[in-house]
Amino acid sequence: MQIDLSVIDITKKFDEFTAVERVSFEVNQGDFFSILGPSGCGKTTLLRMIAGFTEPTAGTIYIRGNDMAGIAPNKRPVNLIFQQLALFPMMTVEENIAFGLQRRRENKADIRKKVRAILDRVELPGFGEKQIDQISGGQKQRVAIARCLVLNPTVLLLDEPLGALDLKLREQMKVELKKLQAQVGTTFIYITHDQSEALVMSDHVAVMNQGTFEQLDTPQNLYNKPQTPFVARFVGQNNAWSGTVHQGQERYHEIRTDEGLIFRTRAEEQLEPGQRVDLFLRPEAMLIQPDPGLTELNRFDVVVNSILFDGANSQLLVSPLNSRRELIVALPQNRQYDYIDEGDKIELGWDKDSGICFRER
Amino acid sequence: MKAFSGKLHIQWTLVCFLTPVVLWLSLLIVLPHIDLLLMSFRTEDDSGRLMWSLSNYMLFFREPIYWLTFVRTAVYSILVTFLTFVIALPVAFYITKVAAPRFQGFLTLLLLLPFWVSELVRVYGWMILLRESGVINHFLLKTGILDRPVEMLYNDVTMIMGLVYTSMLFMVVPLIGVLESLDDSLIEAAYDLGANMWSILIKIIIPHAVPGIVSGSIVVFMLTLGNYLTPNLMGGKNSLWFTEQIYNQFIASFNWNQGSAFGFLLLVLSSLVIWVGLKLTNQKLSKVVK
Ligand SMILES: Nc1ncnc2c1ncn2[C@@H]1O[C@H](COP(=O)(O)OP(=O)(O)OP(=O)(O)O)[C@@H](O)[C@H]1O
Ligand SMILES: [Mg+2]
16 A cells, blocks of 8 residues: 655754654555644644645655655645635635646636536535635535645645534534545545544544654544553543552453552553552443343442433443542433432442553653 | 703714814815815916916916926826835735744834934935935945946936835835735645745735735825925936926916916826726725725
């Protein structure tokens, strides 16, 4: 498989502050690659270095094997969709989309044909004559994508393009964008701080924190096998406990939490008895009133503090007995748990493979 | 009753605000102009009595010296406006988009600095630099580039340079205004889509800046057209400005009727050029002066 983009040890310093530090990765042709991280972690800086707007302090960027050092943004085979879209307000939709083609001095008939085709592709047929301020937010989004895709870039860079849309439209555009990418087959590099966007759309996701990549993996692995505490906290919801290792064998360890509960769980790293650890457990990993026949489960009693009803995402907020720690537990809406009320005491259980613990840092 | 008094109250405040404006407009602008207009249509006959006639205007068209100066002034004013724009655009672009934000205020102040001295002093400053025994000639002679001093003053090029210099600020300030409202990401997006500097300028920056360009151009054009001092002091014997003709009629020939006719022709000319300019750029005056 061809590698479209390869970034090697790239670093960006703003005076003393390091925004991006020794980041390396490769993106295969046709991949939907996301970079997920909290605000200010250096995502935009990284993307602008790939687009050519920011000069890296160190490191190299190759696009289809060509070194991009010293090549201006207008000469790179990549296009960037800006956080604020940056459509040209003085031009119509058609002129916006034709802008790049005109700069390449393609002939007028070809330009018209290509603009038509791309407008159909993004499901905006007949919108060419409209002024930019006459179309809706979702339509602007699609014009911005069309404006770049019509140039057939090797890599399309997207900087939180759905950030400005309202929730409903965002959900819809998420699916459309994924579909569009699959159809055109262009390599997408997509930046977001919304983990659900990254998980839903991507083939691969890199989780970024303070200028470095914490983990680069498939969405499933990020969720199920986080390799760092940051990833465990940032991707999906997680309950966190701190405790000490009681005893350990191979990959499973007995952990004693600070409130005195004893759990058996999996660890990705070597742990010694007495080591301080952080234990993470997904809300949906906890079974409510598990069958007494399941002897392998970690079991503990909790008091229900409140019930957060939200359809399929309903949750319980519970606290272990004699503890003020609040845990989130998924509440399946199959009517099996309708009897649970606030203040009830219930038993929870979880499998030793669904938790994960890391050395405290 | 209450509603009535409320309405009355509003009307009184309106009157209070409007009175000075109306007085100012009518006393200082409308009345003198009506007087000038009337005057321009009168001439003295042989016996020295005033009578209605078009002869003041006829004279303008009969004597080439007058209408040639008139055309020259118009063409040079347009040229000055254009040159000022060409120089002011990069300056405004640098101040708004390139310079670090903390220097922006300082740079604008720097532009303003020459206007703290009067135009007369500014023009004399240029003269000290440029005249035959001036600083530049002295320097060029010392370094051996010239072996005899040249007169750099009193020609059209110097005069135009002086006029552009005087007008800079009035073009830069409105341009800074419009360029500040131009989103940087538009420029970057154009660059990213393959545009070079020239097409970014033509396709993105200038279309966005049109309102500022038009309002700056109107101000610069009117100021240049009506300028007296700079063309008079820096221009040569052959580079007459139309304002000098008006001055001559009023002061030297003491022919107020002829002077008013010239004044009115200048007013018509500036209105006409501005109207054509607005039509060409598809702008509305009320929008531009905002
Ligand atoms: N031109 C600059 N000069 C100095 N510091 C900068 C500059 N650009 C970015 N930074 C800093 O680099 C860090 C990363 O910025 P960046 O814009 O890449 O964040 P981001 O991950 O895109 O965040 P967000 O999700 O909020 O857009 C920030 O702390 C920011 O303050
Ligand atoms: Mg950003």
